[in-house]
Amino acid sequence: MPNNTITHDVIVVGAGLAGTWAAMVAAREGVKDIGVLSKIHPLRSHSGAAQGGIAASLSNTRPVAGTGPRGPLEQIPPGEEPVDSPDLHMFDTIKGSDWLGDQDAIRILVDDAADVVYEYEHMGCVFSRTPDGRINQRRFGGHSAPRACFAADWTGHVLLHTIHEQALRNNVKFYAEWYVMNLIIEDNICRGVVAMDVLTGEVHTLRAKAVMFGTGGYGRAFKITSNAFANTGDGVAIAYDAGAPLMDMEFVQFHPTGLYRHGILMSEACRGEGGYLINNKGERFMEKYAPDKMELAPRDLVSRSEQTEINEGRGVMEDGQGIFLDMRHLGREKILSRLPQVREIAINFVGVDPIDAPVPIQPTAHYSMGGIPTTVDGQVIANAAGDPVVGFYAAGECAAVSVHGANRLGTNSLLEASVFGRRAGYAIAEFVKGGAQLYPVSGDPAERQRQRIKSLLDRDGDELVEHIAQDLKSTMTDNCGVFRDEDRLKVAMSDIKELQERFKHARTMDKGRHFNTDLLATLEAEHLLTFSEVIVAGALARTESRGAHSRTDFPKRDDEDWLKHTVAHKTDDGPKLSYKPVSIDWEKYPPQERKY
Numbered sequence: 001m002p003n004n005t006i007t008h009d010v011i012v013v014g015a016g017l018a019g020t021w022a023a024m025v026a027a028r029e030g031v032k033d034i035g036v037l038s039k040i041h042p043l044r045s046h047s048g049a050a051q052g053g054i055a056a057s058l059s060n061t062r063p064v065a066g067t068g069p070r071g072p073l074e075q076i077p078p079g080e081e082p083v084d085s086p087d088l089h090m091f092d093t094i095k096g097s098d099w100l101g102d103q104d105a106i107r108i109l110v111d112d113a114a115d116v117v118y119e120y121e122h123m124g125c126v127f128s129r130t131p132d133g134r135i136n137q138r139r140f141g142g143h144s145a146p147r148a149c150f151a152a153d154w155t156g157h158v159l160l161h162t163i164h165e166q167a168l169r170n171n172v173k174f175y176a177e178w179y180v181m182n183l184i185i186e187d188n189i190c191r192g193v194v195a196m197d198v199l200t201g202e203v204h205t206l207r208a209k210a211v212m213f214g215t216g217g218y219g220r221a222f223k224i225t226s227n228a229f230a231n232t233g234d235g236v237a238i239a240y241d242a243g244a245p246l247m248d249m250e251f252v253q254f255h256p257t258g259l260y261r262h263g264i265l266m267s268e269a270c271r272g273e274g275g276y277l278i279n280n281k282g283e284r285f286m287e288k289y290a291p292d293k294m295e296l297a298p299r300d301l302v303s304r305s306e307q308t309e310i311n312e313g314r315g316v317m318e319d320g321q322g323i324f325l326d327m328r329h330l331g332r333e334k335i336l337s338r339l340p341q342v343r344e345i346a347i348n349f350v351g352v353d354p355i356d357a358p359v360p361i362q363p364t365a366h367y368s369m370g371g372i373p374t375t376v377d378g379q380v381i382a383n384a385a386g387d388p389v390v391g392f393y394a395a396g397e398c399a400a401v402s403v404h405g406a407n408r409l410g411t412n413s414l415l416e417a418s419v420f421g422r423r424a425g426y427a428i429a430e431f432v433k434g435g436a437q438l439y440p441v442s443g444d445p446a447e448r449q450r451q452r453i454k455s456l457l458d459r460d461g462d463e464l465v466e467h468i469a470q471d472l473k474s475t476m477t478d479n480c481g482v483f484r485d486e487d488r489l490k491v492a493m494s495d496i497k498e499l500q501e502r503f504k505h506a507r508t509m510d511k512g513r514h515f516n517t518d519l520l521a522t523l524e525a526e527h528l529l530t531f532s533e534v535i536v537a538g539a540l541a542r543t544e545s546r547g548a549h550s551r552t553d554f555p556k557r558d559d560e561d562w563l564k565h566t567v568a569h570k571t572d573d574g575p576k577l578s579y580k581p582v583s584i585d586w587e588k589y590p591p592q593e594r595k596y
């Protein structure tokens, strides 16, 4: 074996909720030797930044009688009629997905929701409570009952800490600040990864019987985004480069309330708790677009409504590119108890205290509905025939199982990462205990990555990699954003091709070995360029509007031609697209018009 080879039974890449659940469960099920790699400290994974909540139809709260659908909430006295059910959650999710979500997977998502939330509770997770001590629940967009279980606006933080503790308790080994560069798949069997220890700069081959990706999303491909710096979609690019397909990449969620110019998230909980959206005429404009759900319509619809107000000259701020999120009427006490983090962010970044003044916001790239296609047990699917990539699993935001289809509902993602991370953990344990082998790897994969690093560091072109990444983000936000059309998407595609060429000569400033963050940014930029091309190719091909993919030149949803998933494979000539059917229960949940 080549130098620097490490072996484990299972390697998990990603220490967010999906990866940590999988590792923890596999360990609990008796797999002894599990390594989790994370390019940042595990507790800095983006799951920990989630604010608003995790969905489960517990029926712990309901609107106060006589106050209407947007009135205050109260706890439901024990023994009284539930307001919610997994079936209702299922319908909301299917409708939210614009019928592109796979209904077999959604069934599992909603049926496992209560169990997963109670498992968090039993592990000691500190949820906000109703007066009688049950898990408190608030409203979220597109959900027809108060379904979001929360811990003030720190929900992801408490969930991640809870599951991380349990992984440590089960002797999972964490490799903090190890950057995975490559996935080793030979003969359709996954054999391990190559990773760099960021501190020393050393590159290692890590072999395993099973590899699981919980590598999160890719909001950083856009200029305005709510995502952490680490969310550069490495996992999707690495899987794609290794020959695995990507599914539905054109569906990128734009969250309606990113801080103006910064993109940092003002949680949907701001509207869940009753906040208003206001244009420069002082109007609550959602009346025009979603008279029933108003500000709590799904995100795709609210973002389009905001962008329409902005485009038609009713935006706020000097350049007219903002909208106001007004929470003043919620009152000081509610803002301090339910939205303390949101308040702090608004004060720190735009100098506005939501208790006293409306906060300027704008749509921000937030979530990737697409990703690596998997079965409901996290098994990565290789091709249209449904064959597995043996030993390769994925869950969470990097995967497309697909429960969110064309548009995700808020709070369904922490749920997805937990439910399908947990299921992947069980499936991996079964696979490993069922006699999975440690397959050999050919050649020295780590050496190939060392050469890649060397050639990146040796370049001395005039241009910095950083500028290429900035240009990519600008074209993605400007030409592949909330509204799209053929002309703009073609501009985005030709920009990406040009940037890929420029990247070949671009220079990295820091040539050192130890903790070279400039080198990391270069590897990340290469990944951004890889999968952005897939996003734009899928968006160009899909000549309809569905969920978050909104084409002004094809404004209607077209079920006849486009009720299908996009699947992209890498070829020398760019992404090769094919399509596969959506799993639909035609009796119970046939496609309908989507109105709110």
Ligand SMILES: Cc1cc2nc3c(=O)[nH]c(=O)nc-3n(C[C@H](O)[C@H](O)[C@H](O)COP(=O)(O)OP(=O)(O)OC[C@H]3O[C@@H](n4cnc5c(N)ncnc54)[C@H](O)[C@@H]3O)c2cc1C
Binding pocket: 013, 014, 015, 016, 017, 018, 019, 037, 038, 039, 040, 042, 045, 046, 047, 048, 049, 050, 051, 052, 053, 054, 055, 155, 156, 178, 179, 180, 181, 214, 215, 216, 217, 226, 227, 228, 230, 234, 235, 265, 366, 367, 395, 396, 397, 398, 410, 411, 412, 413, 414, 415, 417
């Ligand atoms: C600001 C914000 C607020 C949100 N609020 C909510 C909410 O209230 N409710 C909700 O349901 N959803 C919310 N979401 C979405 C949700 O948080 C994420 O979709 C979910 O947490 C993703 O979990 P994950 O485990 O898939 O990935 P992440 O938590 O993003 O973790 C990814 C992991 O992969 C690792 N990784 C990535 N690439 C590499 C590499 N090359 N090498 C090594 N490690 C790597 C990272 O280090 C990290 O550990 C929010 C998202 C954001 C950005």
